[in-house]
Amino acid sequence: MTDATLTSSAPTTASSPTRSALADMWKQFRAHKGGVVGLITFAFILLAVYVGPYIHTVAPNKINIRDKNQWPSLAHPFGTDNLGKDMLAQVLAGGRISLAVGITAMLLALFLGTLVGVLSGYFRRLDGPLMRLTDLFLALPLLPLLLVILMLFRDTLRAAFGPETGIFVLIVFVIGITSWMHTARIVRGDVLAVKSQEFVLAAKSSGIREYRIILKHILPNVLSSIMVSATLGIASAIITESALSFLGLGFPSDFPTWGRLLFDGANFLQLTPSRVLWPGLAISLTVLSVNYMGDAIRDALDPRAVKR
Amino acid sequence: MFTYTLRRLFFAIPTLLIISFVIFALLDLAPSDPTGDLPLTIPPDVREQIRASLGLDQPFLIRYLKWLQQFFINEPLNILESLTGWQFGDGERMRVLSWATRSPVVDLIVQRLPQTLWVVGLAYIFGILIAIPIGVISAYKQYSIFDQIGTFISMVGYSVPTFFTGVLLIVIFSSYLQWFPSVYDTNLRVTDFDSFVAQVRQMALPVFVLALYNASQIARFVRASMLDNLHQDYVRTARAKGVKEKTVLLVHVLRNSLIPVVTVIALGVPTVFSGAIITEQVFRVNGLGQLLIVAVQGADIPLVQTLTFIFAVLIVLFNLIADVLYGILDPRIRYD
Numbered sequence: 001m002t003d004a005t006l007t008s009s010a011p012t013t014a015s016s017p018t019r020s021a022l023a024d025m026w027k028q029f030r031a032h033k034g035g036v037v038g039l040i041t042f043a044f045i046l047l048a049v050y051v052g053p054y055i056h057t058v059a060p061n062k063i064n065i066r067d068k069n070q071w072p073s074l075a076h077p078f079g080t081d082n083l084g085k086d087m088l089a090q091v092l093a094g095g096r097i098s099l100a101v102g103i104t105a106m107l108l109a110l111f112l113g114t115l116v117g118v119l120s121g122y123f124r125r126l127d128g129p130l131m132r133l134t135d136l137f138l139a140l141p142l143l144p145l146l147l148v149i150l151m152l153f154r155d156t157l158r159a160a161f162g163p164e165t166g167i168f169v170l171i172v173f174v175i176g177i178t179s180w181m182h183t184a185r186i187v188r189g190d191v192l193a194v195k196s197q198e199f200v201l202a203a204k205s206s207g208i209r210e211y212r213i214i215l216k217h218i219l220p221n222v223l224s225s226i227m228v229s230a231t232l233g234i235a236s237a238i239i240t241e242s243a244l245s246f247l248g249l250g251f252p253s254d255f256p257t258w259g260r261l262l263f264d265g266a267n268f269l270q271l272t273p274s275r276v277l278w279p280g281l282a283i284s285l286t287v288l289s290v291n292y293m294g295d296a297i298r299d300a301l302d303p304r305a306v307k308r
Numbered sequence: 309m310f311t312y313t314l315r316r317l318f319f320a321i322p323t324l325l326i327i328s329f330v331i332f333a334l335l336d337l338a339p340s341d342p343t344g345d346l347p348l349t350i351p352p353d354v355r356e357q358i359r360a361s362l363g364l365d366q367p368f369l370i371r372y373l374k375w376l377q378q379f380f381i382n383e384p385l386n387i388l389e390s391l392t393g394w395q396f397g398d399g400e401r402m403r404v405l406s407w408a409t410r411s412p413v414v415d416l417i418v419q420r421l422p423q424t425l426w427v428v429g430l431a432y433i434f435g436i437l438i439a440i441p442i443g444v445i446s447a448y449k450q451y452s453i454f455d456q457i458g459t460f461i462s463m464v465g466y467s468v469p470t471f472f473t474g475v476l477l478i479v480i481f482s483s484y485l486q487w488f489p490s491v492y493d494t495n496l497r498v499t500d501f502d503s504f505v506a507q508v509r510q511m512a513l514p515v516f517v518l519a520l521y522n523a524s525q526i527a528r529f530v531r532a533s534m535l536d537n538l539h540q541d542y543v544r545t546a547r548a549k550g551v552k553e554k555t556v557l558l559v560h561v562l563r564n565s566l567i568p569v570v571t572v573i574a575l576g577v578p579t580v581f582s583g584a585i586i587t588e589q590v591f592r593v594n595g596l597g598q599l600l601i602v603a604v605q606g607a608d609i610p611l612v613q614t615l616t617f618i619f620a621v622l623i624v625l626f627n628l629i630a631d632v633l634y635g636i637l638d639p640r641i642r643y644d
Contacts, residue, residue, distance in 0.1 A: 034463075139327060139627065141578070141619035143585055147604045148335060148612055239469050243586055246471045247601060259471075266475055266590075273479045280472035288467040295463075 028300035035296020108176030113183025121191025424595030435522025443530025465524030
C-alpha cells in the first residue's frame with residue numbers, strides 16, 4: 001500500500017518541477033495575509049485607474065468655473081478644484097501617469113541593475129570597476145541631484161519632445177538611472193553564488209557561449225531576487241515622482257500626477273480638504289499595497305520562512 | 309582597524325573629487341543660461357560684464373579648480389580663523405558666493421543649520437528612541453496583537469510619504485483643531501516659559517511627521533535583527549543555564565541585535581541634513597532643505613553645487629563611520 005502511494009506521487013512532482021516551485025511560491029504568498037490584501041488593493045487601483053474613465057466619463061481637464069471648489073457631490077464624487085475640474089477624473093488620470101512613471105522607471109532601474117549586477121558578478125575583470133561605480137552612485141545625494149537635473153534639463157526636453165512626453169521621458173530616465181544600485185548589489189551577490197554551482201560548470205564545459213550561459217542558466221536562477229527588487233522599485237519610483245511633483249518640479253498642472261494634484265491642492269487646504277485627501281490616499285494605498293506584496297514575495301522566496 | 313580606517317579615508321578623497329566633478333560638470337554643462345532670465349533690453353556688452361562678474365567668462369576647468377580651491381582651502385581657513393582668532397595671510401580670500409544673494413554660501417548654510425538640526429535632528433533621535441522598544445517587543449512577542457499592530461503601523465509609516473502625512477496633520481491639527489501652527493517661525497526667541505511653549509508647539513508637527521517616518525524604518529530593522537538573534541543557540545544556552553528572561557532579552561539578544569541597527573542609524577544621519585527637504589517645505593521650516601529648494605528654483609548654481617557636495621561629503625563620511633563602527637562593535641568582522 002505504502003509503495004503504491006509513493007510511486008504514484010513521485011512522478012507528479014518530478015514531471016513538472018518548475019510548475020510546482022511556482023505553485024509552492026503562490027501557496028507561500030497566499031499564506032501572507034498582508035500580501036493578499038495588497039495584491040487585491042493594487043489590482044483594484046489598476047482597474048479603477050484604467051477602466052474607471054469609461055464609467056466616470058467626465059473629462060479631467062474640462063474647466064467649469066461655475067462649479068469651482070465644490071465639496072463631494074453625486075455629480076463630482078471627489079469634489080472639484082478651483083477651476084471647476086472634476087477631482088475624480090483628475091485622480092484617475094493622474095493615477096495612469098503616476099503608475100506608468102513608476103512601472104517604466106522601475107523597469108529601467110531593473111534593467112540597469114541586472115545588467116551591472118550580472119556583468120560584475122559573472123566577469124571578474126569587470127567586478128572592481130562596476131562595484132566602484134555602484135558605490136559612487138550610492139554616495140550621490142539623490143534628491144538634490146534629481147531636483148537639479150529636472151530644473152536644468154526640463155525646458156530643453158520639453159522643447160524637444162513636447163511638454164508631456166518630454167517631462168515623462170526626463171522623469172523616468174532620472175529616476176531609473178538613480179535607483180538601480182541596490183538591485184545591482186543583490187543580483188551580483190546571487191550571481192556569484194549561482195556561478196560556482198556545478199550546472200554552470202557543466203554548461204561551460206559543453207561549450208555554450210557565455211551570453212547563452214548568462215541568459216539560460218544564470219538569469220532564471222537570480223529571477224526571484226529581481227522580482228523583490230521590482231516590487232520595491234515601483235513603490236520607491238512612485239514616491240520619488242510624487243515628491244518631485246510635490247516640490248513643483250515634476251509634471252505640470254495640466255498633465256497632473258497624484259503628487260502634482262496634492263501639491264496644487266495644498267493651497268486650498270481649508271477650502272476643500274478633499275483635494276489633498278484623495279491623491280494622497282491614492283499614493284499611500286498604492287505604495288502600501290506594493291510594499292506588502294514585496295514583503296509577501298520575499299517571505300515566499302525565503303527558505304528560512306518555511307521553517308517557522 | 310586603524311589601517312583600515314586610514315585606507316578608507318584615503319579612498320574617500322578620490323571618490324569625493326569625482327563626485328564634486330560630476331556635480332560641477334552636470335550643473336555647468338546643462339543647457340541653461342544663468343543670464344537667460346534677464347531682460348532682453350540689456351545691451352550685449354553689459355550682459356558680458358554680468359557674466360564676467362559671475363565668473364562665467366573663464367573656461368570650465370579653471371572655474372572647477374577655483375571652486376575646489378575656494379571650498380577646500382579658503383573656507384576651512386576662514387572657519388579656523390573665526391574659531392581660533394589666528395590670522396592666515398591678509399584674510400582676503402575668495403569665497404564661494406551665492407548668485408542670488410551675493411553673500412558667501414557658507415554663511416547662508418551656517419544661518420540655516422540650527423533650524424534643520426533642531427527639527428530634523430530631534431525627530432531622528434525621537435524616532436530611534438521610539439523604534440527600539442517597539443522593535444524589541446514586537447520581535448519578542450512575534451505574531452501577538454502588539455506585533456501585528458506595531459508591524460502594521462510601521463509599514464504604514466514607512467509607505468505613506470511625509471508630504472501626505474504632513475499635509476494631513478496640518479488639515480487636522482492646524483486648520484480644524486487649531487492646536488499647532490502650520491508655519492515654523494524662525495524669529496521666535498525662547499526667553500521665558502510662554503515662548504518655550506510656542507517653540508514646542510511649532511516644532512511638534514514636523515518633528516512628529518519625521519519621527520514617525522524614521523521610527524517605522526528603524527523599528528522594522530530592529531524587529532528583523534532581533535528575530536535573527538532570538539533563535540540562535542546562545543540564547544537557548546543562556547536560558548538553559550538559568551539566566552533571567554529579562555537579562556537574556558535585554559543583555560544577550562539586544563546587544564547583539566543592535567550591532568546592525570547602529571550601522572543603519574549611522575547610515576541614516578546624512579538624511580537628517582538632506583532627506584528632510586520635503587518636510588521642511590511642507591511646514592515652511594527654513595532649514596537647509598528649504599535653502600536648497602529656493603536655490604534650485606532660483607538657479608543659484610554655486611549654492612546648489614556647494615550644498616549638494618556637502619550632502620555627498622556627509623554620505624561618504626557616515627558610510628565610513630558605519631563600516632568602522634561595525635568593525636568595532638562586532639569582533640567577528642575583520643577588515644584585513
